[in-house]
Amino acid sequence: MARWQPDARERLERAAFDLFVEQGFASTTVPQIAARAGLSTRTFFRHFADKRDALFADEHAVPDQAGRIVAEAPDGITPLQIVASGFDAVAAAQFSREKSYYIARHQIIQSDDGLRERQLHTQAALVEALRSGFVQRGSDPVDALLAAHLTATVFSVSIGRWLSAESTEPLATLLRDTFDRMLRTAAS
Numbered sequence: 001m002a003r004w005q006p007d008a009r010e011r012l013e014r015a016a017f018d019l020f021v022e023q024g025f026a027s028t029t030v031p032q033i034a035a036r037a038g039l040s041t042r043t044f045f046r047h048f049a050d051k052r053d054a055l056f057a058d059e060h061a062v063p064d065q066a067g068r069i070v071a072e073a074p075d076g077i078t079p080l081q082i083v084a085s086g087f088d089a090v091a092a093a094q095f096s097r098e099k100s101y102y103i104a105r106h107q108i109i110q111s112d113d114g115l116r117e118r119q120l121h122t123q124a125a126l127v128e129a130l131r132s133g134f135v136q137r138g139s140d141p142v143d144a145l146l147a148a149h150l151t152a153t154v155f156s157v158s159i160g161r162w163l164s165a166e167s168t169e170p171l172a173t174l175l176r177d178t179f180d181r182m183l184r185t186a187a188s
Contacts (some may be wrong), residue, residue: 009047011037018055020108025051025115052118055108059122061130062094066151070133079134079147083154084179088120090155091172099162107164127152154178 015036019028030051034044048054069086070079077085095102109115127148134144158178162171169177 008037008039008043011097012039012044012047013054013057016051016142017105017108020055025086025108025112049058051109052115055105055115056118056122057119058094060125061092062122062155063125065090065093066126067129067133070130070137073137079130079137079139079144080150080179082134083130083151087175087179091170091175095171102159103158103163123152123156126155150182154182 012033016033019032019036028051030044031041033051033054034041037044044054048057066086069089070082073082073085109119115143127145131141131144131150132150134147135141139147152177158171158174161167161174161178162169167174
């Protein structure tokens with residue numbers, strides 16, 4: 001097996017994902033992932049702590065991007081205006097693969113309690129990135145926390161809608177629609 005290959009991490013992620021789809025998350029082992037990638041188990045553990053990490057390799061991308069959007073937003077706009085202005089950027093940057101990839105990933109996550117818990121941790125990281133950013137911009141802490149949780153809910157509902165079999169709308173469109181529905185619901 002080759003050592004020090006520059007694309008080892010990506011190959012391991014791809015191999016893990018393919019095996020999770022083919023035989024299920026619980027039935028897939030780290031040695032199988034490494035073998036599929038043409039690498040050693042030791043190489044796997046240089047890149048990931050466990051097989052869950054291979055599925056959640058980019059889990060910090062959305063919270064990190066959300067934090068940047070908040071920090072770079074113009075002065076004088078509200079937290080929810082900041083959020084609404086970032087839908088297109090987040091959808092384009094964080095959900096750029098084919099929709100079928102995200103559907104399969106969602107099915108893998110739903111198949112395992114530990115993966116669902118990990119997904120909730122990722123959502124909590126988004127909430128914290130937003131809350132912290134809003135507070136740094138001068139928002140009241142309670143208002144910042146509410147805006148952050150509302151944003152995470154909008155994302156969760158929108159992604160669920162997007163992944164459903166009957167959805168044909170782009171994610172950015174569903175984000176805006178869900179956001180508008182949330183505002184109408186809060187106002188009623």
